[in-house]
Amino acid sequence: MGLSKTIWSNPAEFIRNVRPENPVIFFSPTQLQATARRFIDGFPGMVTYAVKTNPSEVVIENLTAAGVRGFDVASPGEIRLVRRLAPDAALHYNNPVRSRAEIAQAVELNVKSWSVDSASELEKLIEMVPADDCEISVRFKLPVAGAAYNFGAKFGATVELAAQLLARVAEAGFIPSLTFHPGTQCTDPHAWESYIREAAEIGRNAGVSVARLNVGGGFPNHRLQAVLPQIEDTFALIDRVATEAFGADRPILICEPGRGLCGDAFTHAAKVKAVRDGAHVFLNDGVYGALAELPLVGIIDRIEVVDEAGHKRNGDLESRIVFGPTCDSVDRIPGELMLPADIAEGDYMVIHGMGAYSIATNTRFNGFGDLTIATVLSLKV
Numbered sequence: 001m002g003l004s005k006t007i008w009s010n011p012a013e014f015i016r017n018v019r020p021e022n023p024v025i026f027f028s029p030t031q032l033q034a035t036a037r038r039f040i041d042g043f044p045g046m047v048t049y050a051v052k053t054n055p056s057e058v059v060i061e062n063l064t065a066a067g068v069r070g071f072d073v074a075s076p077g078e079i080r081l082v083r084r085l086a087p088d089a090a091l092h093y094n095n096p097v098r099s100r101a102e103i104a105q106a107v108e109l110n111v112k113s114w115s116v117d118s119a120s121e122l123e124k125l126i127e128m129v130p131a132d133d134c135e136i137s138v139r140f141k142l143p144v145a146g147a148a149y150n151f152g153a154k155f156g157a158t159v160e161l162a163a164q165l166l167a168r169v170a171e172a173g174f175i176p177s178l179t180f181h182p183g184t185q186c187t188d189p190h191a192w193e194s195y196i197r198e199a200a201e202i203g204r205n206a207g208v209s210v211a212r213l214n215v216g217g218g219f220p221n222h223r224l225q226a227v228l229p230q231i232e233d234t235f236a237l238i239d240r241v242a243t244e245a246f247g248a249d250r251p252i253l254i255c256e257p258g259r260g261l262c263g264d265a266f267t268h269a270a271k272v273k274a275v276r277d278g279a280h281v282f283l284n285d286g287v288y289g290a291l292a293e294l295p296l297v298g299i300i301d302r303i304e305v306v307d308e309a310g311h312k313r314n315g316d317l318e319s320r321i322v323f324g325p326t327c328d329s330v331d332r333i334p335g336e337l338m339l340p341a342d343i344a345e346g347d348y349m350v351i352h353g354m355g356a357y358s359i360a361t362n363t364r365f366n367g368f369g370d371l372t373i374a375t376v377l378s379l380k381v
């Protein structure tokens with residue numbers, strides 16, 4: 001992956017000048033910092049960033065510049081990355097299953113917040129992590145509601161087990177906290193409500209005062225033209241429900257958005273390699289590359305097509321089957337896309353809102369995946 005150091009006005013200027021043969025992802029630092037400030041100003045607690053979503057150095061640096069002071073990390077590799085770029089940031093090691101070697105490295109790197117969802121992994125932490133000034137957050141789950149993707153399929157204790165674990169955390173001398181993840185791309189604010197109410201119940205059942213409640217990621221980015229994410233509504237709901245559920249004993253709130261912070265700061269462009277016999281569109285990127293998430297979370301319809309001079313195609317919209325470049329028949333964007341009828345070989349298909357789980361999950365399958373990051377002042381084509 002090449003990192004272009006020049007700053008371009010917008011994606012069209014880059015396309016006109018470079019006519020890239022490989023896929024490009026355009027990054028707007030201004031947009032990223034504006035979104036970070038929207039979270040910091042609006043969320044009633046501490047804003048942290050889930051590094052896995054997009055671990056590009058420019059993302060971590062710009063979030064730090066915008067005032068983000070905590071990061072959700074899942075591996076010693078992510079811990080070292082953040083320690084190098086933001087040495088003073090708080091690290092929340094929220095992958096509830098870790099090897100002993102990983103735990104030892106994180107202790108060494110001064111991690112002070114851990115999550116857990118099982119008795120066996122909690123005992124490992126109690127054995128290996130010094131308790132003083134250190135938080136263990138019990139991750140619990142409820143049946144999924146309102147999200148595009150179910151995070152509870154892998155992690156999260158039942159509410160009964162969560163109460164037992166929380167009591168054990170407090171007894172072992174750690175700061176007792178709770179955490180959950182409502183599922184990613186959660187467009188319905190109410191997804192958070194039942195979790196917060198249940199968290200208060202878990203605390204009461206454990207007989208423990210919950211120090212901090214981490215309400216996860218899940219905040220949506222702008223994927224469908226017709227659905228503007230109303231994150232302020234979600235912040236307001238979280239604030240109101242936390243007070244209702246916990247009363248005077250309200251914990252400090254934390255959120256750890258990934259997609260919601262970085263999704264809209266990137267726009268992707270793939271070159272049209274061919275319009276095969278006038279019908280199927282073949283791109284130079286696909287589901288093994290930066291478009292890996294589209295089959296999992298659903299398509300993004302914020303799509304524009306430009307010719308190689310950077311001019312927008314304005315033909316009537318027509319539905320098309322769109323394939324990626326590899327020889328695997330899975331490499332297809334699900335369903336059909338509405339694209340201008342005059343789309344032609346050599347054009348670029350531009351997709352907005354592509355900052356999350358794109359650069360991070362890009363593979364080199366079949367020799368493709370040479371993705372360039374280009375910095376732009378504006379993402380407007």
Ligand SMILES: *Cc1c(COP(=O)(O)O)cnc(C)c1O
Pocket residue numbers: 050052053072094095181183184185216217218219256257258259260356
């Ligand atoms: C992936 C992940 C996140 C970020 O999720 P988004 O839906 O991208 O906001 C937050 N917390 C944890 C523990 C995660 O695993």
